[in-house]
Amino acid sequence: MTSVGTHRAVKQKKRKLKRDRLWWRYLVALIAILFALAPLVWIILSALNPTGGLATVSLSKDMLGLDNFRTLFNNPDYPYLRWYKNSLMVSSIAAVFQVMIGTMSAYAFSRIKFKGRRMSLGGLLLLQMFPQLLSLVAIFLFMSKVSDIVPALGIGTFAGLILVYLGGSMGYNTYLIKGFFDTIPRELDEAATVDGASANQIFFKIIMPLAAPILAVVALLAFIGLMNDFVLASIFLTKTEDTTLAVGLHGLVSGKYETNWGVFAAGALLAAIPVVILFQLLQRFIVEGLASGSVKG
Amino acid sequence: MLGILIKILLLGFVDATSLWAGTFLLAMHNYLALGVLAVATLAINYVYLSKRSRASRWLIPGTILLLIFQVYPVIFTASTAFTNYSTEHYLSKPEAITRIMSNTIVQVDGSPEYLMTVVHKGQTMALLIADVETGEVQLATSGGLSAVKDGQVDADGKPLAIAGWKAYTGDEALNLGDTLANFRSPMGDGHFMAPIGVDSAAESQSLLKYDSAKNILTDTTTGDVYTEKQGAFYAPDGTMLTPGWHVAVGFQNFRAILNDNTIRGPFVRVLVWTFIYAFLSVVITFILGLALALILNHPRIKGRKALRSILILPYAMPGFLSVLIWAGLLNDDFGAINQVFGSHIPWLTDPFWAKVATLLVQLWLGFPYMFLITTGAIQSIPAELAEAASVDGAKPRQILMKIKLPLLMVSVTPLLIGSFAYNFNNFGGIYLLTGGGPAMEDSPIAGATDILISYTYKLAFGAGHGNDYGLACAISILIFFIVATVSTISFTRTRALENLS
Numbered sequence: 071m072t073s074v075g076t077h078r079a080v081k082q083k084k085r086k087l088k089r090d091r092l093w094w095r096y097l098v099a100l101i102a103i104l105f106a107l108a109p110l111v112w113i114i115l116s117a118l119n120p121t122g123g124l125a126t127v128s129l130s131k132d133m134l135g136l137d138n139f140r141t142l143f144n145n146p147d148y149p150y151l152r153w154y155k156n157s158l159m160v161s162s163i164a165a166v167f168q169v170m171i172g173t174m175s176a177y178a179f180s181r182i183k184f185k186g187r188r189m190s191l192g193g194l195l196l197l198q199m200f201p202q203l204l205s206l207v208a209i210f211l212f213m214s215k216v217s218d219i220v221p222a223l224g225i226g227t228f229a230g231l232i233l234v235y236l237g238g239s240m241g242y243n244t245y246l247i248k249g250f251f252d253t254i255p256r257e258l259d260e261a262a263t264v265d266g267a268s269a270n271q272i273f274f275k276i277i278m279p280l281a282a283p284i285l286a287v288v289a290l291l292a293f294i295g296l297m298n299d300f301v302l303a304s305i306f307l308t309k310t311e312d313t314t315l316a317v318g319l320h321g322l323v324s325g326k327y328e329t330n331w332g333v334f335a336a337g338a339l340l341a342a343i344p345v346v347i348l349f350q351l352l353q354r355f356i357v358e359g360l361a362s363g364s365v366k367g
Numbered sequence: 368m369l370g371i372l373i374k375i376l377l378l379g380f381v382d383a384t385s386l387w388a389g390t391f392l393l394a395m396h397n398y399l400a401l402g403v404l405a406v407a408t409l410a411i412n413y414v415y416l417s418k419r420s421r422a423s424r425w426l427i428p429g430t431i432l433l434l435i436f437q438v439y440p441v442i443f444t445a446s447t448a449f450t451n452y453s454t455e456h457y458l459s460k461p462e463a464i465t466r467i468m469s470n471t472i473v474q475v476d477g478s479p480e481y482l483m484t485v486v487h488k489g490q491t492m493a494l495l496i497a498d499v500e501t502g503e504v505q506l507a508t509s510g511g512l513s514a515v516k517d518g519q520v521d522a523d524g525k526p527l528a529i530a531g532w533k534a535y536t537g538d539e540a541l542n543l544g545d546t547l548a549n550f551r552s553p554m555g556d557g558h559f560m561a562p563i564g565v566d567s568a569a570e571s572q573s574l575l576k577y578d579s580a581k582n583i584l585t586d587t588t589t590g591d592v593y594t595e596k597q598g599a600f601y602a603p604d605g606t607m608l609t610p611g612w613h614v615a616v617g618f619q620n621f622r623a624i625l626n627d628n629t630i631r632g633p634f635v636r637v638l639v640w641t642f643i644y645a646f647l648s649v650v651i652t653f654i655l656g657l658a659l660a661l662i663l664n665h666p667r668i669k670g671r672k673a674l675r676s677i678l679i680l681p682y683a684m685p686g687f688l689s690v691l692i693w694a695g696l697l698n699d700d701f702g703a704i705n706q707v708f709g710s711h712i713p714w715l716t717d718p719f720w721a722k723v724a725t726l727l728v729q730l731w732l733g734f735p736y737m738f739l740i741t742t743g744a745i746q747s748i749p750a751e752l753a754e755a756a757s758v759d760g761a762k763p764r765q766i767l768m769k770i771k772l773p774l775l776m777v778s779v780t781p782l783l784i785g786s787f788a789y790n791f792n793n794f795g796g797i798y799l800l801t802g803g804g805p806a807m808e809d810s811p812i813a814g815a816t817d818i819l820i821s822y823t824y825k826l827a828f829g830a831g832h833g834n835d836y837g838l839a840c841a842i843s844i845l846i847f848f849i850v851a852t853v854s855t856i857s858f859t860r861t862r863a864l865e866n867l868s
Contacts, residue, residue, distance in 0.1 A: 098662045099674055106681050109731065112703050113692050171429045178425035187422075197437060199851050203792055203820060204843045205440035207827045207836050211452070212443055219391045237436020240429040269421060270370060300687045300795055305828055316687045320799060323691055331695050338688045349683035350676060357739055 116335035138336035149311050150337055153318035156307075157341075160228050160314060161296035164235040169289040171236065172243035173281070177273055179244065180251035181259065198241050202234070203301060209234060210305050231306045235296060243288055250284050251277065287355045294345055315341045378415055382408060407431070448620055448840040452613040454833040456598045463612040467584070467600065468573040469551045470609075472561055478570035482525045483562060485540045485547060486532035492543075492550060495526040495534075496560065496568050506532075507552035507560040507568070525566065540565040584608070613837075620841035630838070633810035633822075640722070641818040644797075645790040648729040649783055655730060656737025657775075661767070664742055675742075682735035690799040693728045697800075718815035721801050725816050729796055733786070744778045745771065784857045788850050792820045819846050 120137035142150050178184070179191060202209065210225070213234070217224025224230050259272045267275070278285075300316040307313040310321065319341065322334045349356065385408040392401040414423045450456075458466065481496035494507040497520045504518020504526045519527040528534035540547060552560040554570060561571040575584045575593070584593040584600050593600040599611030623630050663674060681689060696703050697714040705712060714724045748771055756766050790796070797803060803817035803825060811832060813822050819842060827839035 092665070092667060095662050095665055095668055098659070099668070102659055102663075103674070103677055105731070106678050106735070109689070109692050109696055110680060110684070112696060116695075171432065174425045175429040178422045182422040182425070184422035190426075197433075197441075199788075199854065200437075200441050200847050201792065202437065202440070203794060204847055205437075205444045206824065207839045207843065208440040208443035208447060209436070210827070211447070211836060212440060219395060220388065233432070234436050236432045237440075240433045241437075244429070294685075298685045298687055300799065301824070316685075320687065320691060323694065324802070334691070334695070338692060342684055342688050345685050346680065346683045349679075353676065353679070357743065 113335045113338055116332055117339045119332055119335075138332040139340075141330075141333050142336045142340075145333070147310075148318065148322060148333075150318070152311060153313060153315045154341070156228065156313065157297055157315040160232055160235075160303075161293050164232045164296050165289050165293040167232070167236055168239045168243060168292050169247075169285055171239040172288070173247055173278075173285060175240050175244045176247035176251055177277060179248045181256075181272075181277075182269075194240060194244065202238060206301060206305065209302075213306070225306060226309060226312070228307075228312075231303060234302060234306070235299075243292060246288055247281070247285065250281060254280055287352060290348055290352060291356070294348060297345055374415060378412060381411055444840045444843050447837055448844050449615055449617060450613045450837050451598055451611075451616045451619070452836040452840075453838075454835075455607075455609060456611040456613045456837075458610055458612050460598075460612040463599075463610050464577055464584075466610055467608050468557075468575055468577065469549070469559060469561075471574045472559065472571040473574055473588075474563075474569045475558060475572050481560075481568045482520070482523070483566055483568040484526045484528065485535045485543065485562075485565065486528055487535065488532050492546065493532065494550065494552065494560065494562060494568055495529065495532070497524060497526040499524060504529075509550070509552060511553055512560060537565060616837070620838045621845075623838065624841065624845070629810070633807070633813035634842075636807075636809070637813050637817050637819055637822045640816070641791060644722075644725065644729075644816075644818055645787050645793070647726055648733060648790040648793070648796075649786050651726060651730050652733035652737045652786075653741075653779075653783060655734040656739075657741045659734070659738050660741040660745055664745055675739075678738055679735040681731050682739075686732065687795055687799055689732055690728060690795055693724075693731070694800050697724050697728075715801055716805050718805055718807070721805055721816045725797055725800055728800055729790070729793070732796070736786075740779055740782055741775065744775045747778070748774050781858065784854055788854055791818070791850055791853075792846065793818070794820045794824065797821045798824065 117138055118135060120135035142148075179187065213225050213230055216230065217226070221227075222229060223233065254277060258276055259267075262272050262276055298316065299314075300320065303314045304317045304320070307317055310318070313321075315337075319334060319337055322330070322337065385404055389401055389404055392398075392404065411427060414427060480499045482499060483497075484495045486493050486495050491508070493509075495504060495515070495518070496507055497504045497518065502520055502524070504515040504520065505512050506515050506529070515526075515529055518529065521527055535543070547562055547565065550562055554560055556572075558570055558572045560568055562568050574586055574588060576587055577584050582595055585591070586593070591603060593602055593608060595601075597611075597616060598614035600608040602608070624634050625631060659678070663671065668674075694715070699705065699711075699713050699716055702714065704710075704714070712720055714720050752770055752774075753766050756770055761769070797816055797818050798821045801814070801816045803814040803821045805816075806814050812825050812829060817825070823839045823842045823846070826835050826842070828834060
């Protein structure tokens with residue numbers, strides 16, 4: 071018995087020693103950081119490298135400058151600032167409307183008992199299995215026909231693109247917001263109903279104020295998602311001047327123009343900064359949302 | 368009061384828009400769409416004006432958008448999959464016949480000669496023509512001919528531009544190419560004013576005659592008869608008259624995927640790679656994310672919060688930018704990776720290395736996500752479980768393998784399935800990095816790294832070849848069934864659907 075006991079004690083001591091060695095964990099952390107940051111450091115160096123080439127290993131003082139940014143803003147071949155403005159405009163309008171429409175649907179699903187409620191929720195979930203990406207061809211052919219009837223809403227217009235984005239309003243966002251609405255106690259609206267409040271009043275005066283911060287977060291997340299869209303924008307907005315950052319920047323490096331990595335790097339950097347900042351600010355919510363199954367590109 | 372006012376204004380706006388769209392549909396004789404529009408408008412007015420139907424008021428805006436931009440495209444995809452919709456079969460039948468007739472024209476015998484100047488007003492093109500003998504000038508638009516009063520001609524006899532129209536120079540006119548060559552100004556009786564080259568025009572008529580009763584086209588000079596087959600007219604010797612029109616072709620697109628050697632080979636190759644890509648993307652990102660979570664989620668590691676903020680940077684970056692940046696990093700000639708490591712790996716031009724590159728990029732893009740979800744899952748495992756096991760004499764490795772990992776897998780498996788479904792259709796991860804390339808010998812379209820969705824995109828929108836929308840839709844349908852089957856099987860197993868309500 072005793073011999074087994076001492077054996078265990080020795081083992082525990084060893085284990086404690088092992089636990090004390092943290093250096094290898096820090097080493098792993100360092101390698102992970104290098105892996106995560108290397109491409110980002112490289113894009114910053116390339117953006118600041120005025121020779122227009124890619125940043126190389128050796129660094130010197132003449133290799134730092136803002137020439138790429140100047141080219142980016144002044145070269146008429148690629149209207150970068152317009153792309154930027156277009157992206158912000160399309161993404162923010164679509165995000166706001168997506169959340170507005172999603173909120174309305176979520177309210178009905180959370181608060182109003184109606185026939186087919188469970189079935190519609192299940193149907194919505196099923197429909198998410200057929201993402202817009204898969205019906206891309208149909209959307210394109212359909213919108214080409216719309217172009218013939220109402221050119222203002224067809225291919226090549228921002229209004230048309232925003233409408234297509236809004237088609238997804240009832241999807242994932244509705245679930246997210248409904249989940250939050252469900253956590254708001256029903257007693258609140260029951261009390262209000264007793265006091266004679268209408269459904270509209272309950273929605274605008276009770277639910278909305280309570281949900282406002284969450285709705286803002288959902289809208290910002292939707293905004294990030296929309297800023298990232300390449301596919302729909304690429305089939306919709308084919309003109310160089312009237313396109314979004316994703317399509318425009320892709321054009322910069324895909325042979326539409328003479329490939330200039332320095333200018334691309336500068337453009338990519340400026341495009342990424344607001345999104346990355348937003349993302350870091352919303353980190354808490356994003357991590358929470360991850361558990362409920364959202365996947366971002 | 369304000370509420371009612373807003374409601375009336377919004378309803379008025381909807382009704383006005385619908386009325387406006389209705390006039391367009393009426394003019395286009397699209398009565399089916401007109402009927403749908405009318406019913407929908409009436410329904411909206413009923414819902415918002417009546418006291419009943421409480422839920423629908425909140426659901427209508429989302430539902431309408433959902434029906435138009437998600438449900439309808441799904442139906443459209445399913446029905447297009449059974450047609451031969453493509454660049455060659457793009458039009459409807461009447462449009463195609465008109466186009467064919469105006470493509471095959473000859474000068475009408477004995478018609479006068481005209482010298483021509485091509486003019487335009489914004490995007491609208493027209494021809495100014497001057498009769499060689501009389502010098503009389505006419506304007507030929509796509510609507511018809513009209514005389515120009517006091518039309519002037521230059522020294523060569525070519526008409527000069529008139530007020531409201533700008534003339535193209537000779538070079539500009541040459542650059543118009545087919546836009547000019549296919550320009551027709553109808554003159555009645557099946558005659559057109561059509562350009563010959565860039566300087567002259569002549570009254571022309573179609574070689575072909577359409578007999579709608581027999582549904583044949585007849586060549587008026589040779590007497591050849593063209594008969595219809597699968598959305599096009601074919602000559603006796605089997606050559607097709609372009610353009611054709613789209614018709615239902617049954618399961619032909621699906622059969623082509625199974626039987627046609629030029630399609631089946633590349634399709635199977637792409638299908639296999641899609642599975643490998645989606646599966647490996649999940650596995651490698653999960654392994655790296657889990658390893659990091661286990662190693663770094665140690666109570667005595669300092670700065671764990673800052674570490675998390677740094678490690679999620681790849682995830683915070685806009686995805687399309689990350690992939691484009693990696694395309695630069697991996698560039699064969701001047702890419703930083705080859706420079707830093709002094710290697711000469713053909714990352715994007717060799718089929719094998721290009722596949723490795725797509726997975727490497729996906730590893731970078733995806734590991735923070737896996738790191739975050741596994742960290743969360745580990746932290747949500749009650750500490751008492753590990754303590755109890757430890758008291759019972761379990762070694763740390765046993766606690767990890769027998770308690771923590773099984774519990775972790777239960778909570779992350781649905782997310783891994785979601786990640787698989789996402790990567791199965793990860794268009795950006797492939798298309799923006801390699802464009803699906805490098806090109807393979809067996810197919811002009813499907814490259815070595817193409818997955819089904821990028822292959823579909825290239826079939827439908829790629830440049831340099833005819834676009835086959837029918838086949839693209841057929842493959843979209845197959846993708847849907849594959850993803851739906853895989854997800855349903857795995858989800859029923861993990862019973863994730865139970866939480867629905």
